Amino acid sequence: DCSAHDGHDHLLNLLLIGDSGVGKSSLVSRFTRGKFRPDPKPTSTNNIAARHVCVDGKVFKAQIVDIPGNSSYSDISTEVLSTNGALIVYDVTSLSTFENAEKWYKELQIANGEIEVMLIGNKSDLVNDFVTTCTDAGKELAERESLVFIETSAKDNKNVEKAFVEVVTLIFDKLI
Ligand code: GDP
Ligand code: MG
Secondary structure (H helix, E strand, O other), X not given: OOOOXXXXXXXXXXXXXXXXXXXXXXXXXXXXXXXXXXXXXXXXXXEEEEEEEEEOOEEEEEEEEEOOOOOOHHHHHHHHHHOOEEEEEEEOOOHHHHHHHHHHHHHHHHHOOOOEEEEEEEOHHHOOOOOOOOHXXXXXXXXXXXXXXXXXXXXXXXOHHHHHHHHHHHHHHHHO
């Protein structure tokens, strides 16, 4: 059991980026504390949380930086330089958050081409026949840029663990 582990084999820095309100803090809360709060406070300073993850028999300590909603690219340039992986998050019910995800991606590529980047379409629980979603747009961007794309729900705890384990795996694959 990984969570019972004291030490770790590798320390990884992860960064969550994306528009305000897409669910970044909720994903971190779900992943590190197993909780979802329907009315979280907006993030006002960088929030740092950590959790152990086991991949291939190795123990990783994933240190996660969750940025405030109004961050601009220059606000996070220091974090970008020291991060191993970035999860770019958008809200599957909001096209503008997807368009901004694409912008964030381009800026990340320019800043640090070594980062493992993953695209997350959050709030999949809100998808139904009556809601237009940007799932296809996410898939297309991911295919074009060879990114891993996962749809998550922090609310229903769907694919949250999977998304974080996947990005740790991508980073680990590159380390060895
Ligand atoms: P952040 O600004 O990106 O950190 O977003 P927050 O985590 O603060 O979430 C913004 C709002 O979206 C809050 O009201 C959350 O409860 C809600 N939210 C976050 N994740 C989900 C999800 O997976 N499904 C639904 N339905 N709501 C979510
Ligand atoms: Mg937040």
